[in-house]
Amino acid sequence: MKITEYGKDTVRRVLAVSLIIIVSSFFIHLQEIRFILTITVVLLLAFTLYFFRDPERTLPSGISEKTVISPADGKIVLLEEVENKYSDFFGNTGIKQVSIFLSPLNVHVNCFPVNGILKYYNYIKGNYIVAFDHKSSERNERTELGIETNEGKKLIFKQIAGFVARRIVCKVRLGDKVKAGSKFGMIKFGSRVDILMSSDTEIHVKIGDKVKAGVTIIAELT
Numbered sequence: 001m002k003i004t005e006y007g008k009d010t011v012r013r014v015l016a017v018s019l020i021i022i023v024s025s026f027f028i029h030l031q032e033i034r035f036i037l038t039i040t041v042v043l044l045l046a047f048t049l050y051f052f053r054d055p056e057r058t059l060p061s062g063i064s065e066k067t068v069i070s071p072a073d074g075k076i077v078l079l080e081e082v083e084n085k086y087s088d089f090f091g092n093t094g095i096k097q098v099s100i101f102l103s104p105l106n107v108h109v110n111c112f113p114v115n116g117i118l119k120y121y122n123y124i125k126g127n128y129i130v131a132f133d134h135k136s137s138e139r140n141e142r143t144e145l146g147i148e149t150n151e152g153k154k155l156i157f158k159q160i161a162g163f164v165a166r167r168i169v170c171k172v173r174l175g176d177k178v179k180a181g182s183k184f185g186m187i188k189f190g191s192r193v194d195i196l197m198s199s200d201t202e203i204h205v206k207i208g209d210k211v212k213a214g215v216t217i218i219a220e221l222t
Contacts, residue, residue, distance in 0.1 A: 003049065022038070057214035059214060067220055068155065076100060077100070077101045094198065102192065109213065114155065115178065115179055118146070118172055120156065121143070145157055162187075162189070204219055
């Protein structure tokens with residue numbers, strides 16, 4: 001199982017702590033306590049390795065420059081028209097929002113949803129309310145990434161930290177050329193991703209759908 005580069009520092013720390021606990025357990029005479037410590041360490045290590053897994057993904061065939069690919073694994077929890085708070089990027093147009101909730105058991109590595117150039121970047125240091133609460137879109141710690149596609153279409157997507165998450169990894173710079181499906185970061189330990197597109201975008205998902213980063217077609221820009 002491949003481990004993402006964005007989580008190797010955490011994995012090393014968990015391994016170090018696990019080793020310390022196991023060595024320390026040899027100095028405990030009660031067998032029951034040694035057993036509990038061993039089980040705890042094994043479960044912690046197993047969860048850490050599972051959480052930071054980075055499976056290979058293949059883009060679906062037949063997609064175009066207008067196709068929006070899911071930037072995250074998870075479940076669609078919101079699909080509606082919202083207020084355009086990014087008129088400096090989108091212009092005066094209506095906006096649709098598609099929101100994906102990531103549980104701690106989902107793959108948390110994020111990828112770019114379209115080909116294009118990164119034209120907008122904003123980091124907001126916010127709160128940590130639960131990510132399935134729709135208020136988290138505007139209140140939680142997040143990064144906001146705006147891409148202009150090779151055909152001049154625009155979208156914004158957000159990495160939003162959840163209640164458990166405390167760190168967003170986002171390895172990008174303004175002006176970067178980006179490629180649909182290529183990985184650029186992750187949100188650690190439970191989170192949410194919002195995608196904002198013009199209101200005439202053709203959406204291909206519905207509430208409750210399970211999606212996969214780099215695989216599921218979310219929409220077609222028009």
